[in-house]
Amino acid sequence: MNNGLFPGDPSRIGGYDVLGRLGEGGMGSVFLARSPQGRRVAVKVVRPELSGDDEFRGRFRSEVNRARQVPPFCTAEVLDADSEHHPPYLVVEYVEGPSLAQVIRERGPLGAAQLHSIAVGVATALTAIHGAGVIHRDLKPANVLVAPGGIKVIDFGIARAFDATSQHTRPNEVVGTVPYMAPERIDTTFGQPAGPAADIFAWGAVVAYAATGRNAFGGDSPTAIAMQILTRPPDLSGLDGTLRELVSRALEKDPAVRPTARKLLDGLLTAPERRGNAGPAQAPVVPPALWPPPDRGGNEQSLTSRPGAADRPASSRRGWLIALIAVVALLVPAFVIGPQLLRGLSNPDLAGSTKTGGPATDGPTPTPAPTSKTATGSPSSAADTTRAMLAGQRRLLVHVVEIDRDLSLLPGEEVHVGNGTGPDALFALEPVGVDFMIKSLNPEVAHLPCLGVKIDSAGDKSLVGAECEFSAATLFGISPEAKDDKGRTSYAITNEKYGVVQWSPSQKNIYVEFMGDAPLSTTFSLVDRGAV
Numbered sequence: 001m002n003n004g005l006f007p008g009d010p011s012r013i014g015g016y017d018v019l020g021r022l023g024e025g026g027m028g029s030v031f032l033a034r035s036p037q038g039r040r041v042a043v044k045v046v047r048p049e050l051s052g053d054d055e056f057r058g059r060f061r062s063e064v065n066r067a068r069q070v071p072p073f074c075t076a077e078v079l080d081a082d083s084e085h086h087p088p089y090l091v092v093e094y095v096e097g098p099s100l101a102q103v104i105r106e107r108g109p110l111g112a113a114q115l116h117s118i119a120v121g122v123a124t125a126l127t128a129i130h131g132a133g134v135i136h137r138d139l140k141p142a143n144v145l146v147a148p149g150g151i152k153v154i155d156f157g158i159a160r161a162f163d164a165t166s167q168h169t170r171p172n173e174v175v176g177t178v179p180y181m182a183p184e185r186i187d188t189t190f191g192q193p194a195g196p197a198a199d200i201f202a203w204g205a206v207v208a209y210a211a212t213g214r215n216a217f218g219g220d221s222p223t224a225i226a227m228q229i230l231t232r233p234p235d236l237s238g239l240d241g242t243l244r245e246l247v248s249r250a251l252e253k254d255p256a257v258r259p260t261a262r263k264l265l266d267g268l269l270t271a272p273e274r275r276g277n278a279g280p281a282q283a284p285v286v287p288p289a290l291w292p293p294p295d296r297g298g299n300e301q302s303l304t305s306r307p308g309a310a311d312r313p314a315s316s317r318r319g320w321l322i323a324l325i326a327v328v329a330l331l332v333p334a335f336v337i338g339p340q341l342l343r344g345l346s347n348p349d350l351a352g353s354t355k356t357g358g359p360a361t362d363g364p365t366p367t368p369a370p371t372s373k374t375a376t377g378s379p380s381s382a383a384d385t386t387r388a389m390l391a392g393q394r395r396l397l398v399h400v401v402e403i404d405r406d407l408s409l410l411p412g413e414e415v416h417v418g419n420g421t422g423p424d425a426l427f428a429l430e431p432v433g434v435d436f437m438i439k440s441l442n443p444e445v446a447h448l449p450c451l452g453v454k455i456d457s458a459g460d461k462s463l464v465g466a467e468c469e470f471s472a473a474t475l476f477g478i479s480p481e482a483k484d485d486k487g488r489t490s491y492a493i494t495n496e497k498y499g500v501v502q503w504s505p506s507q508k509n510i511y512v513e514f515m516g517d518a519p520l521s522t523t524f525s526l527v528d529r530g531a532v
Contacts, residue, residue: 005020006021013045013085014091015036016033016041016043016091017033018031019032019034028044028046031045035079041094042091044091050088051085057084060088063134067132073150075152095147097148098145099141109212118210125151126200130199134156136202137194139202142177180202181201182201183201187230200250203264204251207247207250208247234248246267389526392532394428395532396426396527397529398524399484399524400510403503403505406420406527407425407427408420408424409427409451411447413464413465414464414465415465424440427440429478436475437450437475438451445465447465448466451476452465453498462509462511463501472498478494489526500515501524502521
């Protein structure tokens with residue numbers, strides 16, 4: 001039997017028996033294999049030259065661990081990985097069904113109902129992926145599978161381990177597929193890092209392709225397409241109504257004005273086209289606002305673990321997200337796509353990513369929610385101000401409630417506390433999934449401008465200035481706890497890997513530590529200091 005293996009292909013990878021070759025791309029080769037339990041799986045084997053690269057293996061291991069947190073019902077579940085294997089490999093669920101690229105290639109553009117299902121299915125997957133703190137970075141039709149049980153998105157998150165490994169990324173080359181790459185990924189002088197908003201841009205490009213069978217940005221070469229993305233509006237002829245409006249917003253050049261995945265779902269599920277003449281619109285299937293107005297106090301659906309609450313598991317902060325996605329997933333069964341699209345089509349396209357374009361700096365990018373504005377341009381209420389701060393739109397002080405002082409970052413890596421009167425005390429939040437990076441706005445701090453966790457030789461953990469890179473050390477959960485003496489909501493700031501940010505009265509410094517069942521002794525209020 002011809003299983004498509006090339007000369008030199010392995011017959012066994014780790015504990016998996018290789019059955020055939022599924023594809024190959026810039027990251028490596030993908031094989032169909034059988035697990036020790038007899039389950040068919042897809043095994044992605046990365047390029048052999050990365051085996052000896054400690055930086056790559058560390059990033060690969062970190063990205064795999066984060067990708068495992070993504071709910072699997074709308075993505076290909078990550079089952080196993082070995083970063084120490086030569087070469088490293090990743091094992092994911094094998095999904096029966098063609099890729100969206102194959103469906104369009106063989107059947108042509110989708111009809112209205114089928115297109116809406118694809119749009120909802122991919123937005124659902126992105127909501128889950130971003131909610132787990134992961135950025136896809138290579139969303140394209142080949143990575144969207146039309147499976148019998150619904151839409152599945154594959155190859156999420158892991159692209160960053162390759163994109164960020166400078167030793168093996170040639171100049172002017174990044175991991176991605178040009179027609180679906182956001183402007184900030186193509187041109188690093190654009191002024192915005194590539195974060196969740198880059199995936200939203202790719203969503204818009206994928207939906208436009210599914211609707212028309214052509215790319216939203218045309219060109220006869222990758223360079224020409226990249227120039228169109230940077231300088232020209234998308235060609236959305238063939239799209240209309242609410243879907244055209246959402247795709248147009250997703251393809252905005254400025255990542256700050258693109259909607260989040262959750263807002264895409266809201267728009268898709270309440271679109272007039274979906275309601276027809278069936279009667280009044282139903283309420284959108286979305287969770288409550290992420291952050292309550294300051295006068296509401298605690299939040300039972302906190303996005304981070306509440307320190308000192310022994311009866312709450314650490315994973316509870318994503319419970320609302322999983323419940324939301326579970327409901328939405330029921331709205332996107334395969335029968336909506338139509339069995340005729342599945343009949344006679346071959347295995348899914350699991351080929352790796354192509355690599356092209358210009359250099360890019362991966363990292364988080366704000367995905368702000370719209371806020372009400374007064375005539376002066378300021379948020380119209382305390383609730384709007386809070387949302388704007390959490391969306392990265394406002395400068396703020398990080399106020400240590402218990403000592404009535406403010407965090408401060410001067411040149412160098414140490415975090416101090418002060419009276420909050422200088423530029424060293426100004427920060428802004430950058431949302432990344434359900435977490436945040438905390439970036440200093442001090443113009444004198446060009447080096448190590450974000451807050452991060454540092455472990456010294458004795459194992460003690462402190463809060464310091466760090467590079468603004470998306471990593472376990474620089475991501476913080478911010479969860480409402482109580483009120484400060486001025487009636488503002490106070491928050492616990494927690495690093496999921498290292499612990500809770502605390503003030504030490506004896507040492508007079510900020511440190512990070514897990515609290516266990518001990519009561520929380522330090523909280524922070526966010527004090528608005530105007531638009532960024």
